Amino acid sequence: MKAALGVMALAAALVLIGKAERPETGWSFRLPPGFPRPRVPADNPMSSAKVELGRRLFYDVRLSGNGTQSCASCHVQSRAFTDGLANAVGSTGEIHRRSSMSLTNIGYASHLTWANPLVDGLEAQALAPMFGDAPTELGLESAAQLEARLAGDKTLQGLAQEAFGAGGLTLDRVLKALAAFERTLISGRSPYDRYVGGEVSALSPEAQRGLELFFSERTECFHCHGGFNFTDAFGHEGAEPERKFHNNGLYDLGAGAYPKRDQGLIEHSGRPEDMGRFKAPTLRNIDVTAPYMHDGSLATLDAVIRHYEAGGRGGEANPRRDRFIRGFILTDEERSDLIAFLESLTDPEFLADPRFGAP
Ligand code: HEC
Ligand code: HEC
Numbered sequence: 001m002k003a004a005l006g007v008m009a010l011a012a013a014l015v016l017i018g019k020a021e022r023p024e025t026g027w028s029f030r031l032p033p034g035f036p037r038p039r040v041p042a043d044n045p046m047s048s049a050k051v052e053l054g055r056r057l058f059y060d061v062r063l064s065g066n067g068t069q070s071c072a073s074c075h076v077q078s079r080a081f082t083d084g085l086a087n088a089v090g091s092t093g094e095i096h097r098r099s100s101m102s103l104t105n106i107g108y109a110s111h112l113t114w115a116n117p118l119v120d121g122l123e124a125q126a127l128a129p130m131f132g133d134a135p136t137e138l139g140l141e142s143a144a145q146l147e148a149r150l151a152g153d154k155t156l157q158g159l160a161q162e163a164f165g166a167g168g169l170t171l172d173r174v175l176k177a178l179a180a181f182e183r184t185l186i187s188g189r190s191p192y193d194r195y196v197g198g199e200v201s202a203l204s205p206e207a208q209r210g211l212e213l214f215f216s217e218r219t220e221c222f223h224c225h226g227g228f229n230f231t232d233a234f235g236h237e238g239a240e241p242e243r244k245f246h247n248n249g250l251y252d253l254g255a256g257a258y259p260k261r262d263q264g265l266i267e268h269s270g271r272p273e274d275m276g277r278f279k280a281p282t283l284r285n286i287d288v289t290a291p292y293m294h295d296g297s298l299a300t301l302d303a304v305i306r307h308y309e310a311g312g313r314g315g316e317a318n319p320r321r322d323r324f325i326r327g328f329i330l331t332d333e334e335r336s337d338l339i340a341f342l343e344s345l346t347d348p349e350f351l352a353d354p355r356f357g358a359p
């Protein structure tokens with residue numbers, strides 16, 4: 001009994017030390033009002049030097065095999081870190097089957113990429129664009145190749161020393177720094193946020209009517225795009241994330257089937273009910289991230305809303321669409337109200353903040 005208590009006391013003390021020891025002195029996320037703190041892995045605490053290192057790496061074309069691309073080639077700040085293409089194009093010209101994703105508030109994502117339940121850490125995610133060959137994105141050959149390229153860069157090595165101590169800029173540190181930078185990509189100062197904060201005139205009457213529609217049982221948008229980040233695929237410090245995926249009726253080639261080139265979650269789970277299930281992306285800054293959906297197949301917000309109005313492709317006959325994709329009828333005025341609301345989620349400060357821009 002005594003021994004057990006001792007162990008418990010020790011465990012409790014370790015928890016306390018763990019909290020107290022988090023060496024984030026001088027670091028602040030500068031969270032917008034009402035925003036929770038993003039989850040930060042215990043082995044990758046935030047620091048200014050690390051974030052600055054990550055920012056430089058994010059924009060560094062030495063992260064691609066042939067020196068033509070960086071992360072920022074497909075994740076452009078002014079487009080909320082998307083690229084404006086339906087399908088991303090890698091450094092060797094290979095075309096990705098999917099559309100580049102917004103990195104808005106990416107530190108809050110419960111899981112990463114359009115439909116993979118296993119990618120849940122920013123540190124690990126970056127390996128896919130760096131080294132993946134299905135398709136080739138950045139097209140790096142090996143950790144040694146990258147480390148050798150960066151070895152002579154005094155600025156980066158200095159920042160690595162400051163952020164991690166002796167040991168140089170290894171791949172592991174590159175991944176940690178990129179992730180730390182990505183966790184700072186926080187957007188929460190849109191007109192909508194100001195409105196919620198009490199500045200009623202921040203939203204036009206159209207956008208206010210659109211807000212009512214968005215949060216209504218008529219359109220059901222909020223079920224999958226709810227919460228402070230307008231997605232149900234989120235988590236934060238103190239809140240274990242849930243990995244959610246939905247079929248929003250984008251395709252129905254018969255019996256709810258999606259095109260073979262991309263069928264979503266079912267590719268990982270093998271379960272028929274996961275056909276066409278994808279992550280519901282955040283709708284923050286959605287006005288600047290066209291074209292829409294995992295394959296960029298809807299060009300405008302107008303097209304997106306008409307898609308939901310129709311209840312998706314196949315309508316009621318689609319056996320795989322989510323129960324909240326039921327279809328509804330909007331007048332032209334209501335449709336533009338809803339678009340005005342979605343536009344009010346654009347945060348101009350985020351899109352131009354030099355802290356997130358190229359060094
Ligand atoms: C060739 C274009 C391209 C490059 C280069 C690229 N990405 Fe991406 N990124 C994408 C695409 C496409 C997706 C969606 C992938 C999927 O669903 O399979 C994505 C997804 C992501 C996601 C998941 C976002 C979410 O909401 O789940 C993160 C994080 C990310 N990229 C970070 C990076 C980082 C960091 C780099 C540099 C190391 C990088 N990307 C380089 C195209 C690119
Ligand atoms: C059942 C859950 C669900 C509901 C309800 C829902 N969505 Fe979605 N939404 C998704 C999913 C999942 C995706 C991604 C689908 C894909 O790429 O195949 C998505 C994608 C989007 C996109 C494109 C995002 C991007 O980055 O490309 C927009 C815009 C959008 N939804 C707006 C809305 C609006 C407006 C409503 C209400 C009319 C709504 N959604 C209702 C699940 C939902």
